[in-house]
Amino acid sequence: MDHERRVEDMDPGKREIMEATYKALRKHGYGNLTIQRIADEFEKSKTLLYYHYDGKDDLLVDFLDYVLHRFLADLPTDEQSPRAELETLVDTLLPETLDEESYQVQLAMFELRVNSPHDEECREQYLEVDSELKSLLTDIIERGVETGDFEAVDPEVESEALLSLLTGTRTRRLTVFDPDESIRHLRRAIRTHIERMAATDDA
Amino acid sequence: MDHERRVEDMDPGKREIMEATYKALRKHGYGNLTIQRIADEFEKSKTLLYYHYDGKDDLLVDFLDYVLHRFLADLPTDEQSPRAELETLVDTLLPETLDEESYQVQLAMFELRVNSPHDEECREQYLEVDSELKSLLTDIIERGVETGDFEAVDPEVESEALLSLLTGTRTRRLTVFDPDESIRHLRRAIRTHIERMAATDDA
Numbered sequence: 582m583d584h585e586r587r588v589e590d591m592d593p594g595k596r597e598i599m600e601a602t603y604k605a606l607r608k609h610g611y612g613n614l615t616i617q618r619i620a621d622e623f624e625k626s627k628t629l630l631y632y633h634y635d636g637k638d639d640l641l642v643d644f645l646d647y648v649l650h651r652f653l654a655d656l657p658t659d660e661q662s663p664r665a666e667l668e669t670l671v672d673t674l675l676p677e678t679l680d681e682e683s684y685q686v687q688l689a690m691f692e693l694r695v696n697s698p699h700d701e702e703c704r705e706q707y708l709e710v711d712s713e714l715k716s717l718l719t720d721i722i723e724r725g726v727e728t729g730d731f732e733a734v735d736p737e738v739e740s741e742a743l744l745s746l747l748t749g750t751r752t753r754r755l756t757v758f759d760p761d762e763s764i765r766h767l768r769r770a771i772r773t774h775i776e777r778m779a780a781t782d783d784a
Numbered sequence: 785m786d787h788e789r790r791v792e793d794m795d796p797g798k799r800e801i802m803e804a805t806y807k808a809l810r811k812h813g814y815g816n817l818t819i820q821r822i823a824d825e826f827e828k829s830k831t832l833l834y835y836h837y838d839g840k841d842d843l844l845v846d847f848l849d850y851v852l853h854r855f856l857a858d859l860p861t862d863e864q865s866p867r868a869e870l871e872t873l874v875d876t877l878l879p880e881t882l883d884e885e886s887y888q889v890q891l892a893m894f895e896l897r898v899n900s901p902h903d904e905e906c907r908e909q910y911l912e913v914d915s916e917l918k919s920l921l922t923d924i925i926e927r928g929v930e931t932g933d934f935e936a937v938d939p940e941v942e943s944e945a946l947l948s949l950l951t952g953t954r955t956r957r958l959t960v961f962d963p964d965e966s967i968r969h970l971r972r973a974i975r976t977h978i979e980r981m982a983a984t985d986d987a
Contacts, residue, residue: 688901691898692898694955694959695894695895695898695959697960698891698958698959699815704960707960708960711956734976735976737969738969738972738973739976741969741970741972741973742949742976742977744956745948745949745952745953745956745970745974746949746952747952748951748952748955748956749947749948749949749950749951749952749953749954749955750948750952751952752897752951752952752955753947753948755901756897756898756900756901756907756910757900757907757910757911757914766944767944767948769941769944770941770942770944770945770948771945771948773941773942773945774945777980778980
């Protein structure tokens with residue numbers, strides 16, 4: 582899927598709403614987010630917000646889709662090897678520290694995930710997030726096995742492990758770490774996992 | 785720490801409250817849990833509940849501590865090797881499927897985790913949960929390196945990776961899987977990770 586196109590193809594009105602939501606979330610966080618606060622960041626009328634969405638949670642499901650494809654479109658495409666690509670993906674999802682505003686956006690995405698058991702639309706959107714990330718990981722690992730970056734591992738199994746590692750590290754960071762607290766030791770654990778996947782000749 | 789003693793040493797009144805909370809959570813889930821519903825499972829007076837706790841969230845912080853030490857006390861102590869011990873720990877934390885009642889209890893624990901960024905007591909309790917699990921994992925891996933179950937890995941690094949893997953698998957299960965949906969492929973990914981930690985002579 583061409584993620585840049587997916588973002589560009591979004592209804593321009595909706596795209597502006599997504600950008601306003603992003604700004605409002607960075608400022609106020611999920612708990613204090615209201616349609617009024619999104620409208621405050623939006624140049625057009627509040628009526629347009631209500632025309633597109635029933636409420637905050639409805640809007641946030643689309644926002645999740647927008648953030649996913651924005652993220653995928655922004656990943657660098659000029660990495661020198663599948664292993665470097667994987668390491669960049671980890672660094673992008675899990676920077677060593679977070680500024681307060683990025684923390685608010687990530688925490689909002691996480692609180693939305695926790696709504697999933699109670700909200701079918703939200704759950705389906707998160708299934709898509711996990712499925713897109715898993716495809717991306719599987720694809721990188723498949724190419725890495727071909728180039729010899731990784732030993733002869735099963736890309737389907739390894740992408741599940743990496744997705745769980747990434748999800749768990751993010752859960753731990755967002756729930757028990759301060760935003761500006763370094764997660765260097767958690768990143769090191771992921772790095773060690775990747776090193777062990779790498780071809781043993783290389784070690 | 786002797787976890788059995790820690791559970792046994794709990795004020796008997798509090799222990800009965802914890803048992804009533806467990807029953808109420810299994811029946812009603814976190815979202816529908818009220819002090820009244822806990823009192824309905826409790827043989828003594830509701831006044832006693834209010835004597836010990838300010839409200840539901842206050843009570844659930846103690847409940848989290850109770851569940852942690854109950855879990856640690858109940859782990860089998862007669863495993864044949866550190867690797868078998870690690871595999872049993874994984875199986876206990878992540879059964880292949882969950883019945884509806886166990887799902888409600890696990891989901892409640894997870895929703896409480898998501899309160900952590902907004903509730904300092906809750907965050908401290910979750911820091912303790914993570915720290916106890918990490919000590920347990922580090923201890924198993926240290927012994928496994930000594931016995932040759934695992935290759936010469938760094939137990940501190942490996943226990944972080946395992947804690948993230950376990951947390952991430954649990955997050956994924958609780959948010960996008962149905963309770964009775966098998967997580968066999970997620971468990972297989974953890975098993976592969978452990979196999980790769982195992983001494984290569986053994987492979």
